[in-house]
Amino acid sequence: MSESLTIGGLAKAAGVHVETVRYYQRRGLLREPARPLNGIRRYAAADVSRLRFIKHAQESGFSLDEVNALLGMSGRPACRASRAVAAKKLEAIEERIRMLSRLRRGLRIWVAACDANTGDSCPALERLAR
Known part of the structure; x- marks a missing residue:
């Protein structure tokens, strides 16, 4: 190059x-x-x-602010500091996965309710209106 x-x-x-x-x-x-x-x-x-x-x-x-912090790190002490940044990011991602799993369960119930519905109205939409 x-x-x-x-x-x-x-x-x-x-x-x-x-x-x-x-x-x-x-x-x-x-x-x-x-x-x-x-x-x-x-x-x-x-x-x-x-x-x-x-x-x-x-x-x-990583967000751009986090990337900027990582860019400023170097050497052995940086490994500990970058580990802390990565561990914090990992926990945030794991929390997001837990939240998405709850959302997925709710949406599966919604889809199943719609599939089983034989009436003229949608119970899932009515539930949202409450």
């Missing part, structure tokens, strides 16, 4: 859109290189790595 990429090349190398790169720059997650006389900003391989890190962290469920 070239050591000097345009914003389009950076986006392509990291598998994101150019607007994503610009958004991350506005959020302070990714540096915005100086604009040289020819007006074309150049990015390095380290920028590709950082962009991939951001993308992978987001895919793991």
Whole structure:
């Protein structure tokens, strides 16, 4: 990979859109290189790595604020700190799964009630109105 990429090349190398790169720059997650006389900003391989890190962290469920905190961590103490962030995220995801499981059970009951209904009205909709 070239050591000097345009914003389009950076986006392509990291598998994101150019607007994503610009958004991350506005959020302070990714540096915005100086604009040289020819007006074309150049990015390095380290920028590709950082962009991939951001993308992978987001895919793991971290918010951009959490990603920003993770980006600031390095070294052995960072492992403990990142573990704490990950453990907190894991608990939030597990709570969300519990909530979604309750919703799924309720929706299954709803569907079954509709399937068994032989009347002119819908008991599930009537239950929502109460």
